[in-house]
Amino acid sequence: MKISVYITSYNQKAFLQEAIESVLAQTLQPFEIIIVDDCSSDGSQELIKEYFNKYPFIKYFFHEKNQGVSQVRITALSNVTGDFVTYLDGDDLYLPNKLEIESQLMKNNDCNIVFTNNMYVDPDDVNDVKWIWATDKIKLSSNLFAQTISRDFPRRSLFRMELINYEFLKNIGFHDLNLKIYEDYDLRIRLAKKAKISCSIEPTTKIRISKNGLSRTNREEHIKSYKYIYSKYETDVNNLNESLRNEVKLKMERNLNSLYKQKNEFSNKTLKERIKNKLQILIDKI
Numbered sequence: 001m002k003i004s005v006y007i008t009s010y011n012q013k014a015f016l017q018e019a020i021e022s023v024l025a026q027t028l029q030p031f032e033i034i035i036v037d038d039c040s041s042d043g044s045q046e047l048i049k050e051y052f053n054k055y056p057f058i059k060y061f062f063h064e065k066n067q068g069v070s071q072v073r074i075t076a077l078s079n080v081t082g083d084f085v086t087y088l089d090g091d092d093l094y095l096p097n098k099l100e101i102e103s104q105l106m107k108n109n110d111c112n113i114v115f116t117n118n119m120y121v122d123p124d125d126v127n128d129v130k131w132i133w134a135t136d137k138i139k140l141s142s143n144l145f146a147q148t149i150s151r152d153f154p155r156r157s158l159f160r161m162e163l164i165n166y167e168f169l170k171n172i173g174f175h176d177l178n179l180k181i182y183e184d185y186d187l188r189i190r191l192a193k194k195a196k197i198s199c200s201i202e203p204t205t206k207i208r209i210s211k212n213g214l215s216r217t218n219r220e221e222h223i224k225s226y227k228y229i230y231s232k233y234e235t236d237v238n239n240l241n242e243s244l245r246n247e248v249k250l251k252m253e254r255n256l257n258s259l260y261k262q263k264n265e266f267s268n269k270t271l272k273e274r275i276k277n278k279l280q281i282l283i284d285k286i
Contacts, residue, residue, distance in 0.1 A: 001103050002031035003163070004082030008072050009037040012090035013044040015208065018126075020051055022093040028100040031082040033058045036075045039066045044090075070175040070183040077174050086163040091208045093126060094161075098204035102163040109198035113191060115162035117203040126206050133157065138199050146244050148192035149233055150251035151185075156258075158188055161205050168195070181218070182225040189233060219263040226256055 005023050009016055023033055035048050035058065048060045061075050077085065084106065088094060098116065105114040117138075122128035134154040141147035151158060172190050175183040230237075230252060237248055 001084060001106070002082040003028070003099055003103065004032050004034060004080045004085045004166070005030045005099075006034040006036065006073075006076035006080070006085065006087045007090055008069065008076070008087065009035055009040060009044050009048065009090040010066070010069075010072070011040045011042045011044065013040070013042045013047055015091040016044055016047055019088055019090050019093060022095075023088060024055070025096050026094065026099045027097050028103055030099060031057065032080075034076050034079055035060045036072045037062050038068070038072045039063045068177075068180055070177050070179055073183065074174045074177070077169070080166055083166055084163055085166050085169065086161055088161060088205075091123075092161075093206040095204045095206070098161075099163075101200060101202055101204055105198050105200060106163060106165075109196075111196040111198045112165040112168040113162050113195045113197045114199060115159040115197070116200045116205070118160055118205045118207050119203045120209050121206045123208040123210070126208070129206075130209060132203060134201055137201060140197060140199065143240070143244060144192040144195060144197060145189065145236065146240060146248050149189050149229075149237065150248045151255055152251060156255065158185060159199065160184070160207070162188075164191070178228065179225050181221055182229060186229055186232070189229070193236070219259065223256070223259050223263065226259060230256075 007016075007019060007023070012019075020033070020035070023030060033055070035051075037045050037048060037060065039062070045062055048062075052058050052060050059079070061079065063072070063075070073087070076087070084103075086099070086102070101116055102114045105111075105116075118133040119129045120131050120133070122130060136154075138154070141152065147153070148158065153159065169191070172187075172194065174187070176186050179186055237245060237252075239245075240248060
């Protein structure tokens with residue numbers, strides 16, 4: 001089984017070496033590692049070149065200007081030469097048996113996508129596990145499209161770093177360049193419409209929890225992107241049977257309302273901080 005692993009990179013040098021090493025440490029070695037850097041300015045490209053010079057199965061592509069995560073993924077996927085592909089973002093990690101477990105899942109089941117469990121860890125200490133994505137057996141619906149578009153998975157978040165049959169992925173198409181975020185959500189919706197999926201609750205990845213969280217602009221981008229995705233697949237949702245259609249619409253509305261709530265909470269917090277800062281300035285002048 002020839003597995004290609006692509007790694008995304010953008011100003012993550014502090015974590016990138018650890019990410020690359022976690023792929024090199026796999027009990028089942030990848031056929032190739034593809035690293036795509038989106039015009040980093042922190043020395044990431046020099047580090048990538050060092051690995052390229054050391055390992056003949058590593059290849060890299062550098063964007064001359066920042067193009068965003070969707071184009072990074074497209075660049076990587078367009079240069080895959082393996083039969084199966086998975087990915088790793090430059091600040092996350094694989095456990096040593098990730099590829100071995102997923103390759104066995106792929107071999108033992110009649111499917112074209114497999115995924116495993118994720119651990120969410122402290123950004124400064126990857127041994128400090130804050131939570132695990134799925135704590136019980138992951139239930140896959142008979143209608144994977146409905147389950148995926150409504151995000152009916154643990155913690156209302158989707159599976160990540162899945163292993164995919166590359167020919168199947170090419171036939172579905174790569175990421176949507178209209179999306180600055182949720183590009184993976186959109187792709188998984190399209191995959192779910194035709195995929196046969198198998199999964200394991202075994203954790204095989206560590207995902208660093210972002211320190212910075214989302215800015216107000218990013219929150220607005222989340223809402224914009226979510227609405228775009230809903231509009232894109234509205235016909236597919238309407239074609240579901242009445243019971244399932246109503247269930248999906250209810251869950252999608254709940255997810256959108258949650259985004260609005262987060263945006264409003266952020267706005268209120270920002271306003272309070274501004275008022276507090278202005279009051280402190282007045283007090284200091286007295």
